[in-house]
Amino acid sequence: MNAIIFSAILGVVMMFTGIFTNKKPVITLTAIIALVVLLSMNLLNSHGIFSIQIDTKGLLHFNKMGMFFNTLLIGATLIFVLLSGTEIEKLSDKTADYYALIFFVLCGTAILTSFNGMLMLFLGIEILSIPLYILTGSDKHNLKSNEASLKYFLMGAFTTGIMLMGIALLYGATGGFGLTNVGTGALPPSSGVQGATFLQVAGLLLLFAAMCFKVSAAPFHFWTPDVYDGAPSVFTSFMATIVKAAGFFAFIKLFSANASLLGPTWTILLSFVIVATLLAGNITAVFQRSIKRMLAYSSIAQAGFMLFALYSNNDLGTEGIMLYTVAYCLATIGFFAILMKVKDYTFDGFNGLASTQPVLAFVATICLLSLAGIPLTAGFFAKYYMLASVIKAGGPIWIVVVAVLFAAVSVYYYFKVIQSMYFKEGQPETSEITSGFKMGLLVLAAGIILVGVLPSIVLNWFYF
């Protein structure tokens, strides 16, 4: 409960900061302090030392896993603000408002990690999405940003409609909005409706489509590249990591409770979605010329891997999604922080970065290796846990083989960037880089390698 309450309050506090001061570094510092407060409040809550208790009538359910996941997301936001805070300041003079919106998004993620029914799922997703529509369009005079915002908004609202239709059909079939009674409730015989299971299945399928859209899984991924490409880079970094991870958590929580209702169809449906996502993400990423757009497609590909946690639906899968969130957030936030410093987003813009900015090139290499899943980086164990969980759950071997093959494809486009940085000549234009930023990046790279060597650090912390 702490995370929900404090993120909402601190969001309002950030709004007022903009009234009292115009100095951007002060606003960023306030945001960092506020995030530290939020993080410590959530940690206190998860250790049971200080927690605000409110009777939510069973609408929210706080468990250890949800709170741990919340800690990861707030921690990732803190790293994001520490590394990219100066980029948020550069966007316009409404810095305080952007931070306020980021806190409201965190409020949405806090609800998504603890929802216990359809009402809170719906509210969480909307609280998460509406600030994002604004953040996507925050570069007001840039046509690309406008288009991305409008596209994201129309698509998002359309999917909300589809999701609500699913919820309404489930309500008709079961008479409740609870997370667990979706599969159990039976229609009262007096209602006169035959074939209640049809309503349930139709409702679940609509919900599935809507959630696939939110986490950008194929065949509902088409909005992702345009939106990620058009949004200001700093918010793309935020959207691709924290928001996506929260969406996955909600997706897994929702369907681990209800997937059994769909029977064997569920596995077939999910395998199709996983393979389509891996295919669409990886193959299209190969042909991109802009690195930012390549990262958008690669985030679709990574979503394909994260879907394995949904497929396996066991403890190993849960551990896997935790590790994946850590690995993916660290690497993507780090790489986007570097990308924003380079003026030209094409592969040629990175030519010769290693000679002019060796630290940036080194950290970018670590991040890309982690995204590709090379051993000794965090990404390796993340992918390993995902695939191991599928095998443990008795899943078919072919889907694991397909995943490994696509991971190999992903190496191609990640290494193309490394090749540009180290083996090509060029004078990349970069904006001013402070030594503090370099230090931060090196700490981040050390973190990626540390998690890659000893993944048990994250996992033991989860079981604390």
Next chain:
Amino acid sequence: MPIQYYIYFSLALFSIGVIGVLTRRNAIIVFMCIELMLNAVNLLLVAFSKMHHGAAIANNATSSAGVEGQLFVFFIMVVAAAEVSVGLAIIVMMYRNTHSVDINFLNRLKN
């Protein structure tokens, strides 16, 4: 009236909304179609709420079953209002820059 009528009516409204979103090119009309989808859901929720309530009071006259469906409708209305305020602001922002609310314009981003 049997519940089936409500289901068919809501699904018809919902389908009109979906078809509108997929075929119309004017951002504001697309937006109206999305609102139509949400309102079809509202109608369905209220109908189901009444149905569950009717079934529950047959056994227990003081039962309040079915009330959560109507509560959900209020939340949908609030969220839809929030979405309208953000959505119209985005459309106005785009109109200022392009003097058009045509969403064919959006395909430029692909290149």
